[in-house]
Each structure stands twice: as structure tokens, then as C-alpha cells.
Amino acid sequence: xxxIPILRRVIVAGLLAPLAAAAAAPTTLHVGPSSTLxxxxxxxxxxxxxxxxxxxxxxxxxxxxxxxxxxxxxxTLTNDSTRTLAYHTLVDSVDGSIFALMHEDxxxxxxxxxxxxxxxxxxxxxxxxxxTAQDQEPGYAAAPxxxxxxxxxxxxxxxxxxxxxxxxxxxPFAFPFFDDASNLLTIGNNGTLVLGTLDGFxxxxxxxxxxxxxxxxxxxxxxxxxxxxxxxxxxxxxxVDGTAPNRRVIVQWxxxxxxxxGGAPAVFQAHLGEDGSLQFHYAxxxxxxxxxxDWDNGGxxxxxLQNVDASIGNLYSYNTPSLTPASALAWTRTSPTAYTxxxxxxxxxxxxxxxxxxxxxxxxxxxxxxxxxxxVTVPFVIANQGEIGLEWNAIEAPAAQPAAAPRQQPxxxxxxxxxxxxxxxQDRWRTGHTQVVSxxxxxxxxxxESTPGIIVHDDGxxxxxxxxxxxxxxxxxxxxxxxxxxxxATFTSACVSFLSSEAGTSQAFQLVVYDDSGWDGxxxxxxxxxxxxxxxxxxxxxxxxxxxxxxxxxxxxxxxxVYIGVQFDPMDPxxxxxxSDVNGEPNAGAGYLMRGNPGALGSWDPIVDRFHDxxxxxxxxxxxxxxxATPSDVxxxxxxxxxxxxxxxxxxxxxxxxxxxxxxxGHYEAALCIGSNDPAHPRLVVPVSFDxxxxxxxxxxxx
Numbered sequence: 001x002x003x004i005p006i007l008r009r010v011i012v013a014g015l016l017a018p019l020a021a022a023a024a025a026p027t028t029l030h031v032g033p034s035s036t037l038x039x040x041x042x043x044x045x046x047x048x049x050x051x052x053x054x055x056x057x058x059x060x061x062x063x064x065x066x067x068x069x070x071x072x073x074x075x076t077l078t079n080d081s082t083r084t085l086a087y088h089t090l091v092d093s094v095d096g097s098i099f100a101l102m103h104e105d106x107x108x109x110x111x112x113x114x115x116x117x118x119x120x121x122x123x124x125x126x127x128x129x130x131x132t133a134q135d136q137e138p139g140y141a142a143a144p145x146x147x148x149x150x151x152x153x154x155x156x157x158x159x160x161x162x163x164x165x166x167x168x169x170x171x172p173f174a175f176p177f178f179d180d181a182s183n184l185l186t187i188g189n190n191g192t193l194v195l196g197t198l199d200g201f202x203x204x205x206x207x208x209x210x211x212x213x214x215x216x217x218x219x220x221x222x223x224x225x226x227x228x229x230x231x232x233x234x235x236x237x238x239x240v241d242g243t244a245p246n247r248r249v250i251v252q253w254x255x256x257x258x259x260x261x262g263g264a265p266a267v268f269q270a271h272l273g274e275d276g277s278l279q280f281h282y283a284x285x286x287x288x289x290x291x292x293x294d295w296d297n298g299g300x301x302x303x304x305l306q307n308v309d310a311s312i313g314n315l316y317s318y319n320t321p322s323l324t325p326a327s328a329l330a331w332t333r334t335s336p337t338a339y340t341x342x343x344x345x346x347x348x349x350x351x352x353x354x355x356x357x358x359x360x361x362x363x364x365x366x367x368x369x370x371x372x373x374x375x376v377t378v379p380f381v382i383a384n385q386g387e388i389g390l391e392w393n394a395i396e397a398p399a400a401q402p403a404a405a406p407r408q409q410p411x412x413x414x415x416x417x418x419x420x421x422x423x424x425x426q427d428r429w430r431t432g433h434t435q436v437v438s439x440x441x442x443x444x445x446x447x448x449e450s451t452p453g454i455i456v457h458d459d460g461x462x463x464x465x466x467x468x469x470x471x472x473x474x475x476x477x478x479x480x481x482x483x484x485x486x487x488x489a490t491f492t493s494a495c496v497s498f499l500s501s502e503a504g505t506s507q508a509f510q511l512v513v514y515d516d517s518g519w520d521g522x523x524x525x526x527x528x529x530x531x532x533x534x535x536x537x538x539x540x541x542x543x544x545x546x547x548x549x550x551x552x553x554x555x556x557x558x559x560x561x562v563y564i565g566v567q568f569d570p571m572d573p574x575x576x577x578x579x580s581d582v583n584g585e586p587n588a589g590a591g592y593l594m595r596g597n598p599g600a601l602g603s604w605d606p607i608v609d610r611f612h613d614x615x616x617x618x619x620x621x622x623x624x625x626x627x628x629a630t631p632s633d634v635x636x637x638x639x640x641x642x643x644x645x646x647x648x649x650x651x652x653x654x655x656x657x658x659x660x661x662x663x664x665x666g667h668y669e670a671a672l673c674i675g676s677n678d679p680a681h682p683r684l685v686v687p688v689s690f691d692x693x694x695x696x697x698x699x700x701x702x703x
Contacts, residue, residue: 039080040339043131046074047345054115061345065120067352073118073345077131078111081339085133090114093128093344101137101312125347134338139178139312140278140305145330149269149281152252156237161189161202163231163258164470168198171249172240176276177220178307185272186218187236187251191225191301193270194218196308204228204258204470205610206302210313216472216597220308224270224280225323227301229255234265247274256287257295263288278305278331285323297321305331357386358678364687365672369660371692376658380686382644382674383651392676393643394654397631399669399687427610429465429499429577430541446622447495447545453623455482457589457616458581462541465499465577466593466611467570473595478578478607479514479523479565480589482621488682489557490624494564495545497579497618500537507534507576509568511548516561523563523592523604528553537576543618558682563592564621579618580611589616628673628685636663637670637688660692667691 048058050070057074065071079085085106090098098116106112118127159167166188174181177195186194188202200218206226234254241248249272256265267283280303287295294300303323304315316322316329360382367376384390449456457480468476482491491513498507510529517524530553534546555562566578587608596602607614640655656672672686 041085041131041133041341042078042080043129043341043343044076044078045127045129045343045345046076047347048072048074050117054117055113057113057115062348063346064348064350066350067120067122068355069120069352071118071120071347073116073127075114075116075129075131076111077106077114077133079106079108079133081337082108083135083337084108085135085339087134087137087336088112089132091130093126094124103137106133120347120349122349122351125349126344127347128342128344130340130342132338132340134336136334136336137312137314138334138336139307139314140331141314141334142304142316142329142331145279145328147281147326147328148271148279149283149326149328150241150250151283152237152239152250152269153235153254156239156250156252159187159236159238161187161231161236163189164202164204165189165231166192166194166200166202168200169238170198171272173244173247173274175249175272175274177222177278178305178312180220180308182219185249187238189231189236189253189255190229191223191227191253191255191266191268192217193222193224193251193272195220195222201472203472206300206318208313208318209302209304209306209315210310211306212310221306222270222272222278223302223304223306225253225266225268225282225285225298225301225303227266227295227298228258229253229266230258230260232256242274245274248272248277257289257292257300260287260289260292260295262290276333279328280331281328282323282325284325285327286325294321298323303329353387355386355680356384356388356390356676356678358390358392358674358676358681358684359383359385360674360684360686363684364689365656366689366691367658368691368693369658369663370694371660371663371665373660375661376690378656378658379653380656381651381653382646384646384648386678387648389648390646390676390678391644392646392674394639394672394674395628395631395642396634396637396639396688397628397671397673398634399671427466427469429467429501429579430463444495444545444547446493446547447620451622453492455621455623458618458620459583460543460618461581461583462497462499462543462579462618463582464541464580464611464614466580466607466617467568467577468595469570469574470595471571473597473602474569474571475567475594475596475598475601476570477512477565477567477594477596477601477604478591478617478619479512479563479604480591480617480619481516481561481563483561484557484623486628486683487557487559491555491557491562491564491621492551492624493547493549493622495547495620495622496534496566497543497545498534498537499541499577499579500539501575501577503539505537505539505573505575507537507568507573508532509534509566511550512565512567513550513555514563515557516563518604521561522606523594527562528555529567534576543579545618545620558679562621565591565617565619567594581615581618582611582613584615586613586615589614589619591617628671628683631673634670636660636668636690639672656688658688658690660690663690663692665693 046058047060047063050072087101089100168186171183174183182196186200190202194200194217196219238251252269269281271279285297299321303317306313369376513528514523515525532548591607592604594604636659638657668690670688674684
């Protein structure tokens with residue numbers, strides 16, 4: 001794979017609907033019988049070298065480039081048919097699936113533009129693109145129907161499901177669903193059905209459909225009202241009505257939201273017909289909890305269907321108040337009309353040019369002078385050993401010094417936790433710890449605020465903690481975003497604090513570092529993972545940092561951010577939580593969470609989307625001190641030029657002037673910070689030393 005994941009879309013003509021993000025799009029296209037209307041679709045692909053504008057649309061179909069060049073592939077799809085085409089799949093012969101079933105309404109006669117950036121590679125020159133456009137999403141479509149709720153509380157079989165519980169039942173007929181049929185059904189407490197198994201799961205935390213990690217539910221999913229329900233009142237029932245071949249199964253839920261403190265339970269049904277009919281009926285969708293009005297009408301639920309391999313997800317709504325009391329939806333199979341077209345382009349790839357390569361001599365710079373004496377000039381050479389022009393600039397800085405300890409803030413008064421505006425799930429440490437006071441823990445060497453180079457987002461006092469309590473995942477990941485003070489940056493250590501529901505707990509974990517190449521700038525590639533153990537974890541809201549050494553890993557960050565945090569098994573021993581600060585502006589740590597299993601890690605999602613009062617994790621990172629992190633004028637040091645361009649395999653001479661006229665005898669140090677477009681050395685730090693004394697011996701430099 002040689003694609004840089006930069007995806008851009010430009011509306012060309014006649015498009016009204018926004019293009020939906022394709023990050024979670026399925027990779028398998030399923031279509032029903034198709035007909036030919038109009039002249040179908042036309043695809044044009046234009047090539048151009050990347051000019052920094054991701055929406056550039058070149059016209060070349062054959063382009064000469066060097067290996068490593070960034071090439072902008074511009075795809076323009078024109079709808080020549082007589083109907084609106086709404087779902088699109090693009091497959092490339094080199095990079096495979098680019099997107100699948102991406103939603104964009106393209107009216108008859110209209111066009112849509114899509115861009116991606118490809119890195120040219122030796123030996124890879126021909127790219128064949130195949131675009132499929134269709135009018136409907138494959139699978140099922142939902143439409144309102146007359147409300148027909150049949151209460152089965154007194155006549156159905158109660159299932160007595162536990163929190164997040166599920167049980168299997170055998171239907172008297174095989175229910176046809178997507179491309180299969182089965183009489184096995186798992187009924188879950190959280191408003192879900194799983195067909196084809198008696199051993200499926202009911203996951204508490206709803207996601208949009210399709211969602212591949214949710215294949216773990218055990219089969220195709222029917223979700224009339226997938227939300228986090230409790231079992232503190234009501235029940236779940238099922239009943240069979242009618243006679244063959246016109247039987248139907250009714251499943252009814254009467255359940256309150258998890259930790260609901262007022263109002264009424266949700267009341268809804270799913271009807272599965274022997275003829276393949278499928279309906280959802282909603283008697284009540286208003287919880288009426290005064291503390292959580294966003295729950296009402298499906299505001300925290302997923303409504304939709306998903307096939308067995310998650311290649312199709314028919315989503316009606318996700319965390320959207322789309323369900324009203326006394327309403328119903330019927331799902332019917334779709335029969336999409338699909339058009340496919342293909343075209344090819346060619347790259348003539350030559351060996352890569354050696355990138356700009358900077359070299360400075362001498363390094364370091366050293367000179368001597370007399371107190372109050374004449375300036376000393378020291379020439380040095382900046383050479384470009386690459387085959388592409390070098391752009392450079394220089395600035396001076398005082399020599400690196402350990403950071404001064406910040407003024408200690410007075411300890412905050414003991415404070416009780418904030419009232420949660422989240423549901424309060426098994427993820428949360430404070431779910432079972434009401435009215436817990438926060439205490440600042442004893443400082444850990446290398447983790448306290450006075451540590452030189454430390455980056456701190458929290459106030460040192462945790463009020464909450466996070467993990468995954470579903471029992472369905474063996475990996476829970478939590479990271480915060482860290483922005484270095486200068487580049488390239490190196491992180492030498494990191495610190496993390498845990499909380500526990502039981503005193504004396506130990507937790508094995510990995511201290512992880514990710515780059516920011518993920519979707520929308522989130523966690524992307526794993527840069528480092530260090531095994532560690534937290535011991536004697538407190539069961540009170542108290543900071544207890546564990547320091548992890550990163551100095552031997554050679555982590556170098558040339559630009560952007562990194563995400564640092566932990567990954568651990570939340571069920572081993574099952575009592576540990578990553579400590580979190582919830583005081584202050586939400587999302588100050590810009591953190592992400594992830595749940596998964598070995599070989600099947602889930603997606604990274606913003607922590608604040610799950611825990612709305614999250615401020616920052618108790619995770620801290622220490623960057624290596626660098627003189628160029630805070631450059632400023634050095635009065636006795638100046639350059640005759642501070643920037644320039646150097647051709648390939650050429651060099652330039654720059655003169656540094658060291659002026660002792662205002663200096664007393666002594667040894668002086670500074671640094672030259674030379675930035676360049678050399679990708680391997682975006683910044684060089686050249687030390688400068690100046691000995692000022694009455695007797696000058698300057699290694700050949702005469703004052």
C-alpha cells in the first residue's frame with residue numbers, strides 16, 4: 001500500500017447533500033438486480049504533482065515523476081443516467097478499496113470530484129480505477145408505517161435478562177434476513193437482536209452501523225433501540241402470534257436507561273414475520289429523566305440493521321432524536337440500480353532524487369576574545385549534499401538550561417466530585433464511589449510539575465477513572481494528545497496514574513505512544529509500547545503516578561502531535577481504572593479511547609464523546625530539553641545572513657560574529673538553530689562556545 005490517507009471531495013455541479021465520512025465504510029459491495037437507465041456514468045482521472053492544494057485536479061493521464069513524489073489523483077464522476085445516484089464505491093488496482101458505499105447524492109447530469117494523494121513507488125506505474133455508483137444502499141430501507149403495538153407483558157414469556165445480558169430462543173420458523181435465514185435468535189437487554197445464534201451478546205455502548213468490531217455480537221444485528229438499558233425495573237418478553245405460514249415473533253422491551261433517576265422506561269417492540277417482514281414499534285421513547293433530556297426519542301441510541309460480516313449497515317439513526325412515541329418503522333429489501341465504469345492512468349516513475357541534505361562545518365563553533373575587545377569572526381559552511389534545493393534559516397538561542405521549577409500553586413480545597421452528566425456506566429470508577437473527595441498524591445520523582453520538560457494537562461487530583469466494564473474486550477486504550485514545544489521533539493519518559501475499586505490492586509499495562517495520522521488527526525501509527533506494572537493502586541481519588549522510561553526508544557517527532565497513554569486488559573484483574581481529571585474545561589487533554597481484542601483493535605473515539613465532563617487523563621509526558629525550544633537574541637552573537645537557498649550539491653559560507661566588547665572574562669555558550677527542508681534534519685542545533693579572557697588562545701582564531 002502506498003497511499004497517503006488524504007481524502008478530499010469537491011462538489012462540481014448539482015450536489016446538495018454533504019459527503020459522508022468514509023472512515024467506517026464497508027469494503028464489500030452488495031447490489032440487487034440492476035437495470036440500465038440513460039447512459040450510466042463516466043469516470044475521468046487526472047494526475048498532477050501535489051502542489052499543497054489537496055483539491056487540485058490535473059488533466060494528465062500519463063505523468064513523469066520520481067519515486068517518493070506525492071501525486072494528486074483527481075477522480076471526477078459524472079452521472080449520465082436519469083436517476084440520482086447516492087452510494088459510491090471506488091476500487092484501485094494497486095491500493096484496493098478506496099471507499100465503499102460512500103453516501104453522496106449525485107443528480108442526473110451532475111458530477112462529483114474526489115482527490116487522494118499517492119506516493120510514487122518504483123515498479124508501480126499503472127493504476128486502474130473502477131467506480132460503481134448506485135441509487136440505493138444495498139440491504140434494507142426503513143419507512144414509517146401505522147403504529148401497531150400489541151402489548152405482550154401479560155401473555156409473552158419473560159426473559160428476566162440481567163444488565164448487558166442476553167439469551168437465546170428458538171423461533172418456530174426460519175426468519176430470512178439479508179442473504180440467509182435462521183430460527184436461532186439472541187435477545188439482548190440493550191435493545192438488540194442477533195440472528196443465527198443462541199449465544200450472541202448485547203453490547204452496552206451503541207455504535208453507528210456498520211461497525212466491524214461489532215461482529216463480536218455473534219451474527220447479523222437487528223437494533224430497534226440499541227442503548228444502555230438497566231434491569232432495575234420492567235422486563236423483556238417474547239411471543240409467537242398467528243399460524244403458519246403467517247406467523248410473527250414479537251419481542252418487547254420495557255426498560256429504563258442505565259442509572260435513570262426519574263421519568264419512565266422505554267417501551268418498544270420488534271416484529272419478525274415468517275414472510276421476512278420486519279417492523280419496529282415504539283410505544284414510549286421519552287425517558288423524561290430531568291438530568292438527561294438528551295436520552296429522549298433515541299438521542300443516545302442506534303436504530304438499524306447489520307449483516308453478518310458488517311459489510312452492510314442500514315442505519316436509520318445514531319444518537320439522534322428520531323423516534324417519537326406511538327410511531328413505527330417497516331424495513332423492506334432494496335433493489336439498487338448500479339452502474340460501473342473503469343479507467344486507467346500511468347506514472348512514469350524514475351529513481352528518487354536524494355532529498356535536501358544539510359551539513360554544517362565546523363560543528364560546534366568555538367572562538368575566544370578579550371574582555372572589551374574587538375569582535376571575532378568565525379566563518380562556517382552550510383552544504384547541501386542532496387539533489388534537491390535546500391532552503392534554510394537560522395536563529396540564535398541561549399544555551400539549554402534546566403527549566404526553572406514553576407511556582408507551586410496552593411493545594412485546592414478538598415472538593416467532592418462533579419455531578420455526572422453522563423449515564424454513569426461500568427466504565428467509570430466513580431460509578432460506585434459517590435461523594436469521594438479528591439486528594440493530591442505524594443509527588444513521584446520525574447512526574448511532578450517541577451520536572452524539566454514535563455507537559456501537564458491535569459491538576460494532580462483525579463475525580464474519575466475509565467476502563468471498559470463490558471467483559472467483551474481484552475484491550476482498553478486511553479491516550480491524551482501532547483504537543484511538543486519545538487521540533488524535532490524527543491520524549492524521554494511518561495507518567496500515568498490508576499485508580500481501583502479495591503485497595504492494593506496491581507495492573508499490568510503498556511505505556512503507548514501513537515502519532516497523529518489517524519482519522520481527523522486522532523491516534524494513528526503506534527510508535528512505541530513499553531510493558532509496565534502499576535502496584536498498590538489507591539481506591540480513593542488520589543494521584544499515584546507510575547513513571548515509564550522512554551529514553552532508549554529514540555522517539556523523534558518532526559511535526560504535529562503525539563498521543564501518549566495506556567493499553568491494558570480491563571478485566572484482569574477487573575478493578576483498575578485510568579485516573580482522570582474532570583475539573584476545568586472539558587476535553588483539555590484532547591484524549592481518545594479504544595476497545596478491542598488482539599488482532600482486532602477498535603477505532604479511536606474522543607473520550608469526551610463518552611464522558612462529557614472529561615478534562616484530561618492523569619497522563620504526563622517529559623520532552624527532552626532543547627535550547628531551540630525557546631529561541632531569543634544572544635547579544636554577543638550575530639550572523640551576516642540568516643536564511644538562504646542552496647542548490648543541489650552546493651554550499652554557502654555564513655559568517656558568525658562574536659562580540660566581547662560588553663562581556664566580562666568568562667565562558668559563554670549559545671546555540672545556532674538552523675531549520676531546513678531536509679526531511680531527516682528539519683532542525684540542527686549547532687553549539688557555540690566563546691571564551692573571553694585576557695590571554696587569547698582561540699585554536700587558530702585571532703582576536
